[in-house]
Amino acid sequence: MPTVSSQDVLALAPVAILALGGIALLLSEVFLTSGKRGYQAFLTVLFAATAGLTAFGATPGKVFAGQATADAFSAFVTITVSFGLALAALVSASWLDARGAERGEFYALSLFAASGMSLLGMASDLLVAFVAIEIMSLSTYALAAWMRRGKKPAEAAFKYFILGAFSSALLLYGTSLVFGATGSTLLSDVARGPLQAGGSALLSAGLVLVAAGLAFKVAAVPFHVWTPDVYEGAPTPVTAFMAAGVKTAAFAILARTVLAAYAATGGAADSAFPRVLAVLALLTMLVGNLFAVPQRSVKRMLAYSSIAHAGYLLLGVLAAGLPAVRERALSGVLFYLASYTASAIGAFAVVGALESNGQPGDEPADAWDLERLAGLSRRRPLLAFAMTVFMLSLAGVPPTAGFVAKLLVFQAAVGAQYLALAVVGVLTSALGAYYYLRVVVYMYMRPAAEGEPAGVTSPVLSVALAVAVAAVVVLGIGSEPVASLARAAAAVVR
Amino acid sequence: MTPLESYFPLAVVFALALVLGLALVGLAALLGPRRPSRVKEAPFECGSDPVGDARGRFGVKFYVIALLFVVFDIEAVFIYPWAVQVRELGWNGFATMAVFAATLVAGLAYVWKKGALDWE
Numbered sequence: 236m237p238t239v240s241s242q243d244v245l246a247l248a249p250v251a252i253l254a255l256g257g258i259a260l261l262l263s264e265v266f267l268t269s270g271k272r273g274y275q276a277f278l279t280v281l282f283a284a285t286a287g288l289t290a291f292g293a294t295p296g297k298v299f300a301g302q303a304t305a306d307a308f309s310a311f312v313t314i315t316v317s318f319g320l321a322l323a324a325l326v327s328a329s330w331l332d333a334r335g336a337e338r339g340e341f342y343a344l345s346l347f348a349a350s351g352m353s354l355l356g357m358a359s360d361l362l363v364a365f366v367a368i369e370i371m372s373l374s375t376y377a378l379a380a381w382m383r384r385g386k387k388p389a390e391a392a393f394k395y396f397i398l399g400a401f402s403s404a405l406l407l408y409g410t411s412l413v414f415g416a417t418g419s420t421l422l423s424d425v426a427r428g429p430l431q432a433g434g435s436a437l438l439s440a441g442l443v444l445v446a447a448g449l450a451f452k453v454a455a456v457p458f459h460v461w462t463p464d465v466y467e468g469a470p471t472p473v474t475a476f477m478a479a480g481v482k483t484a485a486f487a488i489l490a491r492t493v494l495a496a497y498a499a500t501g502g503a504a505d506s507a508f509p510r511v512l513a514v515l516a517l518l519t520m521l522v523g524n525l526f527a528v529p530q531r532s533v534k535r536m537l538a539y540s541s542i543a544h545a546g547y548l549l550l551g552v553l554a555a556g557l558p559a560v561r562e563r564a565l566s567g568v569l570f571y572l573a574s575y576t577a578s579a580i581g582a583f584a585v586v587g588a589l590e591s592n593g594q595p596g597d598e599p600a601d602a603w604d605l606e607r608l609a610g611l612s613r614r615r616p617l618l619a620f621a622m623t624v625f626m627l628s629l630a631g632v633p634p635t636a637g638f639v640a641k642l643l644v645f646q647a648a649v650g651a652q653y654l655a656l657a658v659v660g661v662l663t664s665a666l667g668a669y670y671y672l673r674v675v676v677y678m679y680m681r682p683a684a685e686g687e688p689a690g691v692t693s694p695v696l697s698v699a700l701a702v703a704v705a706a707v708v709v710l711g712i713g714s715e716p717v718a719s720l721a722r723a724a725a726a727v728v729r
Numbered sequence: 730m731t732p733l734e735s736y737f738p739l740a741v742v743f744a745l746a747l748v749l750g751l752a753l754v755g756l757a758a759l760l761g762p763r764r765p766s767r768v769k770e771a772p773f774e775c776g777s778d779p780v781g782d783a784r785g786r787f788g789v790k791f792y793v794i795a796l797l798f799v800v801f802d803i804e805a806v807f808i809y810p811w812a813v814q815v816r817e818l819g820w821n822g823f824a825t826m827a828v829f830a831a832t833l834v835a836g837l838a839y840v841w842k843k844g845a846l847d848w849e
Contacts, residue, residue, distance in 0.1 A: 258835045265842035437733070 246298045246305035249290040249313045250357075253320075253350035256282030257343040264339025272337045276328035276695065279342040280321045286353065287317035295727070301421055302360040311569050311724035312356025312487045318706075319479040319576040320349045325699035326584040327472035333691045334382070341381060345476060348374035352484035361410040361420040361445065364488045368406070368452065371484060372399050375477055379469040391468025398461045402451030409444025412437055417499070422491055426498035435500070439507060442496045446511070449492065452485035453545045456518040463526075466538035467603070471587030474534070478541045478583065479576040482548075486572060490552050490565060494728065497556045512553045517656060519546030524663040527670050534586050534603040536670055537579070540629055543667060544575055550660055551644040554651035563650060565725035567643030570718055574636030574710050578628040581703030585622040589690040608674060610683025615690070619678045621700045628707045630671035631664050636710030643718070793845050804833055 244251075259282070260275060290313035295306045303309075324342060331337035351370030358364035376399060380392030414420050416429045416438035429438045447458065454462040466474045493512065500508050523543030530536035548571055554564035589611075590602045612619040628637035641664060648657040710717055772783075811818065811826050818825075840846060 258832065261839045262835060265839055 242294070242296055243298050246293055246296060246303070246357075247354075248293065249286040249317075250350045250354045252282060252286040252289060253317075253346050253353055256286075257346035257350065260339045260343040260346060264343070272332075272339070273328070275337070275339050275342050276324045279324040279346060282346060283317040283321040283324070283349065286349070287314045290314055290317070290353070298357065301423060302363045303354070303357040304359045305357055306727040307720075307724040308487070308565075308569075308728050309353075309357040311573075311720060312483060313353040315483050315569075315573045315576055316349050316352040316356070316480050318573075319476060319483065319580060320345060322577070322580045322584075322699050322703060323472055323476035323479070325695045325702075326475060326580065326587060327470075329691055329693035329696040330470070330472045330587045332693070336382060341378070344374045344378050348378065348476070349480060352480050355484040356487040358488055359422045359491060361413065361422065361425070361492075364492075365403070365407055365410065367484075368488075369403060371481065372403065372452075375473070375481060378473045378476070379465060381470050381473060385468075387468035388470065389468075391465045394461050395465045395469075398451070402448045402458070404448075405444050405451070406448025409441045409446075409448060412441030412444065414441075416441060422495040426495040428499045438499060442492075442499070442508065443511065445492060446489075446496070446508075449485055449489045450515060453482055453489060453548070454542050455515050455545050455549055456522040456542065459519070459522070459542045459545075462542055463535050463538040466541065467532065467535045471534065471583055471590060474538075475580040475583035475587070478537075478579045482541070482545065483572045483576060486548055486552070486568060490555060490568060491728065493552055494555065494561075509553060509556050512549065512556075513653065513656060516546055516549035516553055517659060519543070519549055520656075520659055520663045521546075524666045528666070530670070531605055532603040533605060533608065533674060534583075534590075536674075537582055537586065540667065540671075541579065543663065544571075544579075544629075546663070547571065547641060547644055547660055550648050550653065550656055553656070554644075554647040554653060557651040560647050560650040561728075562722060562725045563643070564647035565728060566718065566721040567640070567647045569721040569724055570643055570710075570714070571640035573717060573721070574628065574640040574707070577703050577706035577710065578625045578635075578637055581621060581700060581707065582625040582629065584696065584700055584703065585618060585625065588618065588692075588696060605674065605677050606681075606684055608677045609681035611678040614683060615692075617697075618690075618700070621704050622678060623675050624704050624707055626671040626674050628711070630668040632668070634708070634711045636707045636714070639711055639714045639718070790848065797840065797845070800833065800836065804830070 256279065260278060263275065263278070290310040293305050293310060295304075297304055324345060327341065327345070328337065331341060348371050351367045351372075351374065354367035355364060355371060358367050376392060376396045379395050380388060382388045383392070410420060413425055416434040417425050417427070418430050419425065425438075425442075429435050451458040466478065469477065493508075496508050519542060523539050523541075523546055527536050527539035527543060530539060548568055551564050551568035551571065555561045555568070557564075586603060589607050591607075608619075608622070611622070624635065628635035631637045631641040633639075641660075645657050645660055648660065774780075807829065808826065811822060815822065
């Protein structure tokens with residue numbers, strides 16, 4: 236029986252801190268009943284910061300006989316997730332406060348979700364990954380239902396739960412088949428391939444099911460149908476956290492799994508597994524961008540844009556299959572995730588600040604319509620500027636973070652000889668610029684509608700937006716420190 | 730031998746179960762006498778007369794209690810094997826179980842204070 240060493244416990248410290256934070260906030264809700272809840276968001280930020288710092292200083296090594304791995308890769312994921320959690324908590328504070336729905340449980344659930352995400356970044360065993368995914372998902376299902384009296388949130392939460400449970404079942408079934416073929420759920424053993432000569436079909440079936448389950452979580456086409464409804468219906472700060480955090484964590488485990496799958500199935504670029512992934516990436520880039528174009532609702536447009544970004548990220552994961560460009564591709568993916576976290580949370584924060592404060596259960600149908608942004612540059616110039624920065628970053632225009640991220644991923648794809656896919660990526664990005672810049676056009680060139688409310692203002696929201704803008708610009712102009720961190724993180728994954 | 734071949738006996742059991750089940754039901758339907766009456770056609774509800782629709786709604790309180798029961802049920806599942814092996818596991822095992830129990834106690838404190846245990 237393997238014994239527990241202090242190394243095992245220390246390596247899991249970031250996960251433990253986030254979980255502890257969740258428990259602390261749960262108890263704060265019932266034991267500190269002062270009615271003032273402003274401290275809860277700050278407490279969440281504090282726990283997120285501590286977890287991020289702990290991950291930064293953690294000693295790398297295997298945890299519990301290789302079931303999880305604490306390395307630079309997992310540290311990067313944890314830091315990105317913690318950053319996203321802190322930003323989302325600040326955004327949530329003002330959004331929930333304006334609706335009288337701020338409770339400790341909200342932050343507790345966010346922290347629990349983040350602990351699952353952090354664990355997912357470490358997982359190097361399919362069963363540990365499953366447990367981490369469930370911790371993450373169950374918390375986000377509940378968060379999606381936070382405004383439960385509304386019709387749309389209820390629909391979103393129910394859809395998310397049913398389809399999420401289904402995808403978890405696929406993942407688990409795939410894991411059982413992989414176990415049957417390789418005799419282990421450890422990714423390092425899976426990478427060695429099937430135990431017996433005839434087991435490769437079983438292994439492929441299992442790996443495809445596992446990949447399908449993960450594709451569900453990252454919202455890759457054709458497993459994306461839930462995304463627009465869930466992202467639109469969930470409370471806006473929750474959507475921000477889901478889009479950034481779940482994507483980061485799910486791509487982390489997807490990258491580790493795909494690398495093991497490549498090794499197990501021979502690793503040739505023309506074998507079945509890379510081809511499946513290439514089709515997924517192609518479809519995701521095309522469908523995400525094409526369906527985002529006709530959307531009038533900014534929130535729904537951002538949901539489709541999230542699908543499109545999953546496509547670019549898949550392209551990076553695909554390129555990582557080739558050992559020669561693996562490091563470049565994975566570091567590109569990691570940088571992309573960090574940049575997407577800042578841009579997406581910022582964009583959703585602006586959308587959340589502007590949406591109408593309607594009664595639960597009868598929200599106006601046009602709560603997130605483009606018209607709401609019309610003339611924003613006159614009403615609230617700073618908010619319009621922040622939104623412009625986020626839109627430019629999502630579109631991939633220099634000098635923002637999104638540009639550098641896309642550049643790194645497409646470079647890796649070209650390096651791995653996926654020329655056609657890289658071209659599709661560039662073309663669909665150009666298409667994306669249309670619907671992102673349309674938002675900017677509405678803000679700066681359309682007159683405001685009569686009686687349009689100015690939206691929520693609060694110091695916390697301003698701080699969150701300022702941090703997000705700063706992150707997007709700094710990652711865009713001085714990308715080297717983070718890019719080198721990402722390279723160091725990518726170098727340790729094999 | 731492919732990995733699936735070793736499952737052949739299992740497939741035979743499944744097939745046999747299916748055939749047997751279908752055969753028994755089918756034979757009963759073919760050979761059995763059939764004299765329906767009003768009482769026989771009514772849905773069986775533990776001997777008492779059926780009242781109302783079966784698809785009634787239950788108070789949400791029951792679900793909360795059921796959920797809490799599951800939590801402590803699982804706790805028992807973990808604690809029993811640990812208690813059997815407590816000497817072999819030593820302080821390391823004790824610390825692990827203490828963390829687990831402390832987490833549950835925190836949850837119980839939350840639930841209690843929140844008022845989920847008050848029935849009225």
